[in-house]
Amino acid sequence: MSLLGKVMPTASAVADTVPGLARVAADAAWHTAGWGVRSSARTGIRVARAVVDQDVRVGLMRETAEVVGLVAGTAARVVLPAGKQPTLELTEADHESTGGDIVLARTHDAETSEDSLPVLRRRGADLLDRSRDVWADEQGHPAYARILDELAPDEARMLLYLLKAGPQPSVDVRTGGPAGLVGSTMIAPGLNMIAGRSGARYPERVPAYLNNLFRLGLVWFSKEPLADPLEYQVLEAQPDVLEALHSVKFAKIVRRSVHLTPFGEAFGRTTLVDEVAAEAAFPEHQAPGTGGADLPRA
Structure with missing residues (x-):
């Protein structure tokens, strides 16, 4: 051997x-x-x-x-x-x-795939079971972790600013005068000062940032103006607003506003401030109403 x-x-x-x-x-x-x-x-x-x-x-x-x-x-x-x-x-x-x-x-097993019907039904049943558990302590929405992965640093700064400073003024510049009585054309939509006031590093990307925040359900765009007209005086004197006004013979300003959604407020309190600040009183935002949200164009 x-x-x-x-x-x-x-x-x-x-x-x-x-x-x-x-x-x-x-x-x-x-x-x-x-x-x-x-x-x-x-x-x-x-x-x-x-x-x-x-x-x-x-x-x-x-x-x-x-x-x-x-x-x-x-x-x-x-x-x-x-x-x-x-x-x-x-x-x-x-x-x-x-x-x-x-x-x-x-392995490729259709019955154990995450998006298969049996797995989805089991996950749904698990959610319902947890909803009946009076002792369960849910610390935050399960979507928060995914949302953090889909935010740019500037977008986080903008959300934090909206949380602390409250709703922000926004204006559309449209054609006016006699022609505007028949049909008004958009010249510049959704102009605001969120970039400068929040300290965004890339202010030219703010329209795209707002689109993403809207997509994630964190902000919404109201057709209604803020209650205080003084909020619009500084905005309407900004160079981009004046440039849009002077680009046509007759122009008019339509006042609007940008708000956090209730989900966006909860997200900001949970992820963007510490535990002590999360209990503080922040400015109140309006909840979106039916037909009240317009997506700003980049």
Whole structure:
């Protein structure tokens, strides 16, 4: 009997001593250990030869790939449900680097997919169960984490400013005069001072920022002006507003306002201020009404 046979027990002897999944793990361990003992005896010589001999290098790579493929296949048998076959996915780069010996296994199970009907129904039932749990303590809306990933830094500054400063004035510049009585054309929509007052780094992107905040349900754009007309005096003297007014012979200003939605207020209190500030009284925003929100054009 060889030295390897004396040191390593047979595969059947190991497999017979353990049941179920442990047997699969023992089988993988035996193969891996056996390869390690055999390889270690000649590793030094082969590595030395691989430095100068390309064929030896290729052989070493293929032998390593075979072992990795064996372990990966054994792991797949452990984690895959009965009757499920793994699909093989190997990029061209992977194929070239391993000589085609390593196979990556991944399952595609329609019944366990996150968007399958059974999974969606189970998630819905779980939500209803949690809604009946009077002891459950929900710390925030589950959408908050996703929204944070979809906000630009400037947008966070704008939200914080709206939370602390309250609703902001906004104006549309439209054609006026006699022609405006029949049909008015938009010249410049949604002009405001949120960029400058919030310290936005890229003020030219504010229209796009507001579009995104509207998409996320954090702000809305009211057709109604703010109660205090003084809020509009500074805005209507801004260069962009004056430029729009002077671009046509007759122009008029339509006053509007920008508000946080109730969801946006809750989001700001939860994620943009500390716990002490979150309990403070912030300026009140109007809740959006039916037909009261207009999306500003970038």
